[in-house]
Amino acid sequence: MNDKIQSAINNLENDLIIWRRAIHQEPELGFEEYKTAVKIINVLRETNLELRTEVAKTGVIADLHISDNLPTIALRADMDALPIQEQNDTDYASQIEGVMHACGHDGHVAMLLGAAVVLDQFRELLRTNVRFIFQPAEEGPGGALPMIQAGVLEGVDSIFGLHLNTNSPTGTIDIKSGPFAAAADQIDLLVIGEGGHGAAPHQTVDAIVVASEIVTSLQTIVSRKLDPQDAAVISLGKIEGGYRHNVIADRVRLKGTVRTTDPKLREELPSQIEQIIKGITISHGADYNLDYEFGYPVLINNRSASNKLEDIFGLIPGIEKIKRVDKTSMGAEDFAYYCQQVPGVFYRLGAGKFPDRAYPGHNPKFDFDEAALKLGVITFIEIILNYYSNKGEDISI
Helix, strand or coil, X not given: CCHHHHHHHHHHHHHHHHXXXXXXXXXXXXXXXXXXXXXXXXXXXXXXXXXXEEECCCEEEEEECXXXXXXXXXXXXXXXXXXXXXXXXXXXXXXXXXXXXXXCHHHHHHHHHHHHHHHHHCHHHCCCEEEEEEECCCCCCCCHHHHHHCCCCCCCCEEEEEEEEEEEECCEEEECCEEEECEEEEEEEEEECECEECCXXXXXXXXXXHHHHHHHHHHHHHHHHCXXXXXXXXXXXEEEECCCCCEECCEEEEEEEEEECCHHHHHHHHHHHHHHHHHHHHHHCCEEEEEEEEEECCEEECHHHHHHHHHHHCCCCCCCEEEECCCCECCCCCCHHHHHHCCEEEEEEEEECXXXXXXXXCCCCCCCCCCHHHHHHHHHHHHHHHCCCCCCCCCCC
């Protein structure tokens, strides 16, 4: 990156904050990001990029095409917010009741917009085509797969994305080759018993008792059936059942999440879970209906690409620490679908407001250090300038 590019990024720093705050004030849930898309389009229309709108309903694609003979890199940002009531007292707090950007997606959009605006000004320096992907519904029900089905990866050779991380200070990057984020699957279980009077439990099949045994027994899968070296989580987060204090419940519904970091283990767990459910219900004379839904897959970063990014990021002024992460996050991210199709890397960019308290993602007081926005733009641009450059040839700052 030469001085002119760096100057262009510096001049854009205030715009990054303006864009981010405008999006933050009008958050929208998955596949409802109409106003967010308009904000993105209004910025990109001032460039020479080729736009595609209403991709997978609310997604936006912008292409910077240099030559058919060059590779294409895709950069992705997610657009959606969460159904959370914001508790921050800032002049840019959410103006939408019960909806908030509590995971930094407003920042992701601003950073990708910044990269698009700057790169469009310096086409003559590029040795790759670039596709900018603004994706809806990462928080659910999932926008990556519909975007892929709409053709956003056609002609793409590699893809990169980032996530703001308030657990680390600004100026740090977390990166990992191999599994980076867990698969996230869902359990929806209906326990079917036989109701009756609370004073005569012997005449019933108590669905609450059966469900309670299932809850505790499912935890033995991780603690007693899996290799201690394997990472997995089975959490039942919702239980519904019963009518009143003196009525034995005939129905109890359980809902939960299953997280795994190994694709093979992911395929094995449903049968182990159902084996326990079946055994317990049979022993009590109950029945069940189990809906096991596979969600986002394991996000697996390409090893070669991860190594390249680590080298590229190591040359960026302002990046004080690059942390090679050992453990796979048990959180999930639908960027995993892209990585199943083309070589890709997802990394975390530090944005913690230290020494102030840093609230984590999905917290009603979540916010991040806006100084990280410029660094995010720089990481995107450095990837474009250097990922496909010749070995030993660096055109960065």
